[in-house]
Amino acid sequence: MDETRMIELREAADAVLGTLLHDGIKDLVPDLVSALEPADFPEPRDGELWDVLCSLRAAGRACDPITVTAALREAGDLDRHGGPVRLHQLHDAVPTVAHALHYAEILREDATWRALGGVGAQAASAAAARQGTAADAAQRAVEAARAVRDRGIAAEDDQAVDLLDLIAEADQEPDWVIPGVLARWDRLILTGNEGGGKSLMLRQIAVRAAAGLHPWRKAAIRPIKALIIDVENSRDQVRPWLAKMHAAAEGETASVERGALRVVIRPEGVDLTQPVDRARLLRLVEAEAPDLIVIGPLYKLAAPRAGEAAEDSARALMAALEAVRAASGGAALLIEAHSPHASQGRRDLRPIGSSLWLRWPEFGFGLGPVTDEPGAEDLRLCDWTPWRGSRSERAWPERVCMGVTWPWQAVQCASGSANAGMTVAEGVTAEAGWVSEPIS
Known part of the structure; x- marks a missing residue:
């Protein structure tokens, strides 16, 4: 084994051991404990320590450098495991607990x-000895190889469910972040042209939700905790709009309480495909534990690399964003992305880059300016255009336009709706910045 590989395995072993010494990983423990066996560690003493940590976790006992030191001392094994110093080093060696399962996969x-390799050595030894028949030796090798393939996963094999049993199950209510709009673990990408108001729309959703207001309707919801990560705009560009939105919420007798909405401003961008930037963001998300994350734009979340295929870049960034969701415990993720320039007078609202982005989110919409109706340009009227089929029915607006107290307001003016037959101006009420009939 080359030295680089040995270092990688050493770091992975330290990271998974150190993760079990951390607080706040209750939801991660079952998956992590079931992912590894003591024999999966290259060094036997690490496997023994893993067994001790798993036993403490299974018993519901405290598991940190101090309590593990006491347990090892009582068993007479403290010196074998490097003493208290090594346990504290393991605790501090974890870049982020969100990557623990990835480190476990490296060891696995x-x-x-x-x-x-052991199966191959046994087969080669049997072939050299020529004992018994070749067919018997081959069968033993096949069975041994199958046991390696299936080690630890047989219990997790998928089980088929009968159709009648499946349709008899009661529907589960989504774990809502914003009732009827966004559930935990949802991913939404909003696209549009440059300066088209994408970031304002997503900030507005975050501010209203943090203040306990529904994004589209004059209705109260349970206030949630939101995190905005802006990697394009400066503080001087972000602050005024957020101040206006905060004032608008107070105008509706709601307010964003301290700690309910946190903001990170990095106009220089980040590269989530690189370990340093990714670990920094994961630590932040772990600490904040938001219900809703607004992040983007997409093109400033990863640096372009010469010769790298668009799909490879997209997969790396998707993996990083999935790690962000996992670190948050399932926050709804709202991402801003740019769409291509207009072609033959029409603008494609799909996100720039790999076609993988078309399939990744649960919801994908674009802000498409309406240009063929009287008054549309003055009101900044936009269709809320889906560029991918939604995986669940949700209460999205059909159109949005320039707001009065908020940057955007929802407009319901499709055929058959409450505002059908109205002109654009008649379908909007200036008093509250919402449609005459709230969207249901």
């Missing part, structure tokens, strides 16, 4: 290769 993969 290496252990599988080692086990497969």
